[in-house]
Amino acid sequence: MTAVTVSMAAEVYPSKPIRLVVPFAAGSGTDAVARLTARALGDSLHQPVLVDNRPGANGSIAAEVVAKAPPDGYTLFMTTNTTHSANPSLMKHLRYDPVKDFTPVSRMGNLPFMLVVSPSLPVKSLREFIDYAKVHPGMSYGSGNSTGIVAGATLSRMAGLNMLHVPYKSTPPAMTDVIGGQIQVMFVDFAAGIANVKAGKLHALGVTTAQRSELLPELPPLASMPELKGFDITSWNGVFAPAGTPAPIIDRLNRELVTVAGNKQYAAQFHGFGFEPFGSTPAELGKFVTAELQKWAQLVRDAGIQAE
Template structure:
């Protein structure tokens, strides 16, 4: 092989390698140091599970460490504020949900962050439904039994929630079923699950990633699914609408954001990394076992989606009779 042929071969290999990697990484600009994923919920939550799967994939793609930092509590506001104040360089990434970026502005009179002005959208990550669960020894076998018990003793039964999705799901259930059930707030859904298992609360409507393992282990009993379509993981469980709570439809979503002012090339490079990560084996395992489904977007598509979701959650929260705190 002549020197000229050798140089041509090396150039071809370099081009092929660059073509197999996100543009920003191939050019060696981003990332060139560890990345932090900030998650607004506890370890073990659905968002945490997805963040860790994505972190594993991005570490494999880039050979850079991705640290997952859980900052739970106050409906994700401290975590959102932390990311909003971080350096806009692409190394602090908010792996979050509709709680912080569509619901909180309608649940609270004042936020410590602006869900639009303080963040640059990167990509959607996934969507999912929720499941109404009770303990196996609960005296009700169906949603109708639960509704009847709640109406017989107003205010006696309680439901837990550790996210806006779970909170609004419970409030919507009360509103559409005509029941009075006490709300008990938690920092994250796994904490509510712990108290449900221990008998401190009576029920909850939780994301499938948190609830399914307990259902499969026989520790919790599913009564209804939150969307208009049954879950493939729970084909024998009726939707809440089918079970008699007419008009019930509630889902949730995951997405990634960075601080406002992050340069567009960095946002685009991160978006490519995350889209590839959502398609990776670790993320596929999460989606296959959690009942959620993969969903990715461009930054502009996520911005438009977030705006429409904010309006939707505002309508749902108002219809559920929830007063801003």
Template sequence: MKRRHIIFSTLASVAVCAAGPAFSQTASAVSASGYPSRPIRMIVPFPAGGATDILARALSQKLGEKIGQPVIVDNRPGAGGTIGADAASKAAADGYTLLLATSSTHSIGPAINPKIPYNAETDFTPIAYVASSPNIVLVPNSSPAKTMRQFIDYARKNPGRLNYASSGNGTIVHLTSEYFKAQSDTYILHIPYRGTALAMPDLISGKLDVLFDSFVTGMPHVKDGKLRALAVTSLKRTALAPDLPAVAETLPGFESVTWFGVYGPKGLPADLAGKVNQAVNSALADSDVKERFARLGAEPTGGTPQAFAAMVKSDTNKWKKIISERKISAE
């Protein structure tokens, strides 16, 4: 009797082990199908009312509708986005904390400041590429250059005599300008300001020669006839201004955009990341979201987590190279 009991127990154990993968898959499916069962928090590492915050709120509202639970924006500003990103990296990997990251938190920040408290590549789970926003190349109306090619030729003929403004050392405007100088083989002097809005009067008056401003803040001055736009810095022409050529039409491969994307903490299960990814892509296809993004100078992107991760890695490597070669610091 005892022998039969041992044999039965052994056979039962073998049967359970053999069925293990099936049971695991079923448990995983239940976990994914039950998510989310409560509101989701989306950390925005910049202040309320700014462009990133407004974009996050447009996305979160529609994302909540698509995924079946409210997505609540949690602003955690400070240190160029580092504080909020760090908080997201330390959250539980259960799908209830997301991060709306930008090129500042995951490309430029890590490239220019190796002392940030997180590893942008290993401490997060990439979920979805949300949107991109180009810069716009602005010159005074008095500039002799009416095209990108003419500006490059003009700068090459006058090395060290032209200047450009930026919103400060280590900012996207500064790095884009230095990237342009490297690609175009020009020598243009840097004049940092505390924000491009403060540089606008000097650009309009002709004291400055060029500014690679954000599309949102720069384009109104072009529409008002105060400045001339030469190009956009997206790889191809943008639907935001289809008549403006891309810098890449003159300098092949040139691209500088501010990107926005959704991450989860490290270790987020693939099925949960996939569910959020599907909901984000569905939200980005909504006409209201597209319209609200356009008002911010951003174009929806979407795609797979893998494509998003590859884009961020390429973007980070590009800025690391520029920062190293041009000896740029945030100081």
């Protein structure tokens, strides 16, 4: 594109619907965040923003779709630390680069995770769970994303547990199997799990963050257990565009997304499904991703996970 073409494109942007690609299935936490964001962004841009769920391969299917899309502002990516922090350490053959193939737009906030167990499990606290798991080796834990994978492996290593990892394509089917007792435990984001916890279908034991969450203050951090001291794994959400998307379009999108994240009208809805919203500049998100790639590489190494 010439400078004149870029300027003209930015002036009329957007002139058609925008696609917001999500790397997880409907019913996941990121999907819930994406749908509210899409509705709010569509209102402010006066164009429909359509959520396109592309689950599978730990989010890499969706990441490839966006990386290969035209850099015109009409394909965006609402994603998490799974595709942009953890996958390079979890997957040997990644067909996208989380830095080179994307243009950062804005962080959208954090998605805290909690440890939940099947109601059939006779435990009501972190202490009881750890003690029970030690004398019942081979319990199964499910995962639908990188946070679940790394948190489960980290818990097993730090607490000296022998648990079997059962990977799922996305969070909802894993959660269904915990509720049904097919597997016993998983780490689930607040957004996906909070309704089932409140309904008594899942028992929540603790949060993965170093401090208690204001959203579920009754849950202790896993780090409060002596054997889990230092446990701190936080999932984040952000919006990206394909590399090469014109700066004027990125700037426009950033302004709108930061407004959405900071809007009190939407805050109650975000909080209602367990999301802590806040925005950033594109540069801040880019710098954050670089740091998170190093952080998650260390988390994966410390958890003893081998890339597959």
